[in-house]
Every structure is written in structure tokens, then in C-alpha cells.
Amino acid sequence: MPTLFLSGSNIKGLLDMSEVIGAVEEAFRESSREEVQMPAKSYLTLERGDFRAMPASVPGAAGVKWVNVHPRNPSLGLPTVMATIILNDPLTGYPLSIMDATEMTAYRTGATAAIASKYLARPGAQTLGIVGAGRQAYTQIMAHAELFDLKAIRVFDPAKAAVTKLIEHFPQYPIKEASLEEAVASDILCTVTPARSPVVRREWVLPGTHINAIGADAAGKEELEPPVLKEAMVVVDDIRQATTSGEINVPIAGGLFTIDDIHATLAEVISGQRPGRESEETITVFDSTGIAIEDIAVARMIYEKAKGSPDYLSLKFVE
Ligand SMILES: NC(=O)c1ccc[n+]([C@@H]2O[C@H](COP(=O)([O-])OP(=O)(O)OC[C@H]3O[C@@H](n4cnc5c(N)ncnc54)[C@H](O)[C@@H]3O)[C@@H](O)[C@H]2O)c1
Incomplete structure (x- = not known):
């Protein structure tokens, strides 16, 4: 064969x-x-x-x-x-x-984030914020558009050309360029940057937001200020990978977050072994490292x- x-x-x-x-x-x-x-x-x-x-x-x-x-x-x-x-x-x-x-x-990364949003975002979430308009942003939008009735998609990237290209690629979706704070103030936020220091400040995150932290997938990378994680219900794709290379890796290394602060794995939430969000006000974070x-x-x-x-x-x- x-x-x-x-x-x-x-x-x-x-x-x-x-x-x-x-x-x-x-x-x-x-x-x-x-x-x-x-x-x-x-x-x-x-x-x-x-x-x-x-x-x-x-x-x-x-x-x-x-x-x-x-x-x-x-x-x-x-x-x-x-x-x-x-x-x-x-x-x-x-x-x-x-x-x-x-x-x-790119497809499976978008799909995984949208699945996390399905289980962790507020029911009826209508706005999507994207921070980082590179390759992964496209499939974050496509996957969320499959599962949510999106009324507004707000995109921030310091590279304006990347934002323009993204908007022109999807004439069928309600996408607009936004400031970083405007993008963060969405029902669902996807961070897809290669950042090595926090991009998203705690003060910008509204109660009830669900965040898919996608970009941090290696030691030393992080996109969210550690207080966001401390106050949120944090769900990871894989505990070993998240602690060493996910969004929580830098706060763990600095003693600002511990493995006991992890609420659940996504598999546990999907299968009903662990509960998802507690209230309309809960901030939820899915720490995606990408798993095989x-x-x-x-x-x-x-x-x-x-x-x-x-x-x-x-x-x-x-x-
Ligand atoms: N979790 C996963 O499963 C998974 C899968 C694939 C990629 N990733 C990670 O996602 C990140 C993005 O990957 P990509 O393929 O889209 O890369 P890319 O190079 O195509 O795009 C990255 C974009 O982020 C923008 N950016 C950089 N710093 C920024 C900041 N401070 N604020 C806003 N935007 C900023 C850049 O201008 C660029 O447009 C990488 O760190 C990659 O390792 C994670």
C-alpha cells in the first residue's frame, strides 16, 4: 500500500x-x-x-x-x-x-478556541475581539463565526496593513479595526500574538469576558497581565504543557500563579467532569498551548x- x-x-x-x-x-x-x-x-x-x-x-x-x-x-x-x-x-x-x-x-487552533468559547463564554456572546491580526486570527474568526452569531468583530494589531488585509479577506463578517482597549472589551477575546510581555491589562477586561489566550505556546511567552489570570477561572488544554509553555508559564515561574489555581482542563469541562463558568460576571480564560x-x-x-x-x-x- x-x-x-x-x-x-x-x-x-x-x-x-x-x-x-x-x-x-x-x-x-x-x-x-x-x-x-x-x-x-x-x-x-x-x-x-x-x-x-x-x-x-x-x-x-x-x-x-x-x-x-x-x-x-x-x-x-x-x-x-x-x-x-x-x-x-x-x-x-x-x-x-x-x-x-x-x-x-491554523484550522485546529481556531476550532479549539471556538470550542472553548462554546463551553466557557456567556451564552449569547455577540462580540469578538482579536488582538494580533496574523495567520491564526483568520481561523479564530472563521471558527467563532461557525458557533456564534457575531454582531461585531474588533481587531487590533500595531501592524495596520495586517488589519486591513484581514478585513478585506472577510467582507461577509462585521469586522472593524479597533484600539487595543476596544478589542479587549468584547464578550470573547482571542489573543494571537507572539508577545513576551503582557499586552492585555487587567483594567480593560470587563466582567463576564471569555479570553482565549492562544499566542503563548513556549517558555517566556505571555499576553495577559497576571492579575487577569488570578481573578479568572483558568481552563487549560494540557496541564504539563500549560505550566511550562502556556499563558500561565511566566506567572508560575514568578510565583504569581500556581498549578492549584488551574480550574480544569478543557476535556474535563467538555465531558462535564468539571463545571464551566459560574456566573455572568465570571472572567474565564482558556490557556491554549496547542496539543497533538x-x-x-x-x-x-x-x-x-x-x-x-x-x-x-x-x-x-x-x-
Ligand atoms: N496555541 C496554539 O495552538 C497556537 C497555534 C499556532 C500558533 N500559536 C501562536 O500564536 C501566535 C501567532 O501566530 P501567527 O501564526 O498568527 O503569527 P503571525 O506572525 O502570522 O501573526 C502575529 C501577529 O501578531 C501581531 N502582534 C505582535 N505583537 C503584537 C501586540 N503587542 N499586539 C497586537 N498584535 C501584535 C503581529 O503584528 C502579527 O500581525 C504565535 O505566538 C504562535 O506561536 C499558538
Whole structure:
């Protein structure tokens, strides 16, 4: 059996945000039933960026994502984040597929945040704030638009051209450029910057806000002032990863937050093992580091979809 090679353009033709949301939510449910395996990702830190190896198994599939984060890449015409997945048959180890996972990474990151918003934001949330208008911002908007009836999307980025490009890309959505404070003052806030010092001040965050803290995914990165976390109900994707590389990593290292301050994992909230928000006033934070089960679950879904597609035989195979 040859190995299926799926290029970036093959993957673009197979990705559908509502299906990615379904695949990612199922992966979190499988995790809550202890049907997955996932060691914490391991990092290779180089001068201009880093690489992460992210292995996992989910029912019916196993694999690894190899992904970089090089924040200066956009000035070279390259994405900050680029990824490849090798998907294997868990019974034999056979490499079923090699996939370009750059677009899949952006989709699953948006999908995961929107799922967190579904379980943690106030019911009827209507406004979305985006801080950081780079690649990940697009799929934050797409995924939230799948699950929420958004009346306003407020985007802040010091790079004005990035905001203009984002607004022009989505004429169908009510998106406007905003100040940082205006973007923060939204029902749901997604922070998607490579910041290494807090961007969001406690005084700007309104009662009842849900925040998806997406950008901090390596040691030393943080986007929120620690008092935001101290006062919020904090839900993480993975405790080991969050404490060492998520939004809480810097406050933990500085003694401003502890592992006991974590309310739950997202899998626990989705499965009902732990409660979600307590009141309309609660500030909730989802600390997203990005976990390998999201990737392998989406890769499993994409592989099955490719096999069932009318174009299957015209795809590329490697012997
Ligand atoms: N949690 C996850 O699963 C996950 C997944 C992918 C990427 N990430 C992280 O998300 C971040 C963004 O990734 P990307 O691919 O969108 O990068 P990108 O380079 O495409 O975009 C980053 C944007 O942030 C803006 N920015 C920088 N500092 C800012 C600030 N102080 N305030 C507002 N905007 C600011 C930049 O101008 C740029 O437009 C990175 O840190 C990346 O590592 C996390």
C-alpha cells in the first residue's frame, strides 16, 4: 500500500471548519475517556525560532506533527508557523500519509478556541475581539463565526496593513479595526500574538469576558497581565504543557500563579467532569498551548475524507 502524500493545496480542498470543530471536540471527549496518548511536546530552540515535535495517538490513528514558530518569517514572505504531519496505522505502524499541516494547524487552533468559547463564554456572546491580526486570527474568526452569531468583530494589531488585509479577506463578517482597549472589551477575546510581555491589562477586561489566550505556546511567552489570570477561572488544554509553555508559564515561574489555581482542563469541562463558568460576571480564560491530539484527530478525519473523495486516485502516492 503506498503512502498518501497530501500537499497544501490538497489539504485546502479537504478542510471544512465545521468538520474540524467536530473532529477536535471528539478528540477532547476521547481524551476525557482516556482513549488517547500524548506526551508533552518537545522543543528545539534555535536563534530565530523553535521547532516542536508533537506525537499522539487517538482511536484508529497515531502520528506526529513537526512544527516551527519563527516570528520574523512574514518579513521574508514565509508563514510564522509551518507544519508537517506523518499519520500512521497504529496496528502496524505503516505510514498512511504525509501531510502539509500548516493550514490544518491554523484550522485546529481556531476550532479549539471556538470550542472553548462554546463551553466557557456567556451564552449569547455577540462580540469578538482579536488582538494580533496574523495567520491564526483568520481561523479564530472563521471558527467563532461557525458557533456564534457575531454582531461585531474588533481587531487590533500595531501592524495596520495586517488589519486591513484581514478585513478585506472577510467582507461577509462585521469586522472593524479597533484600539487595543476596544478589542479587549468584547464578550470573547482571542489573543494571537507572539508577545513576551503582557499586552492585555487587567483594567480593560470587563466582567463576564471569555479570553482565549492562544499566542503563548513556549517558555517566556505571555499576553495577559497576571492579575487577569488570578481573578479568572483558568481552563487549560494540557496541564504539563500549560505550566511550562502556556499563558500561565511566566506567572508560575514568578510565583504569581500556581498549578492549584488551574480550574480544569478543557476535556474535563467538555465531558462535564468539571463545571464551566459560574456566573455572568465570571472572567474565564482558556490557556491554549496547542496539543497533538487536535492535530492527529484532524489528520485522521482528513485522511478518511481524502480516501472517500472522487479525486482520490488522482492524488499523489509515494512508494
Ligand atoms: N496555541 C496554539 O495552538 C497556537 C497555534 C499556532 C500558533 N500559536 C501562536 O500564536 C501566535 C501567532 O501566530 P501567527 O501564526 O498568527 O503569527 P503571525 O506572525 O502570522 O501573526 C502575529 C501577529 O501578531 C501581531 N502582534 C505582535 N505583537 C503584537 C501586540 N503587542 N499586539 C497586537 N498584535 C501584535 C503581529 O503584528 C502579527 O500581525 C504565535 O505566538 C504562535 O506561536 C499558538
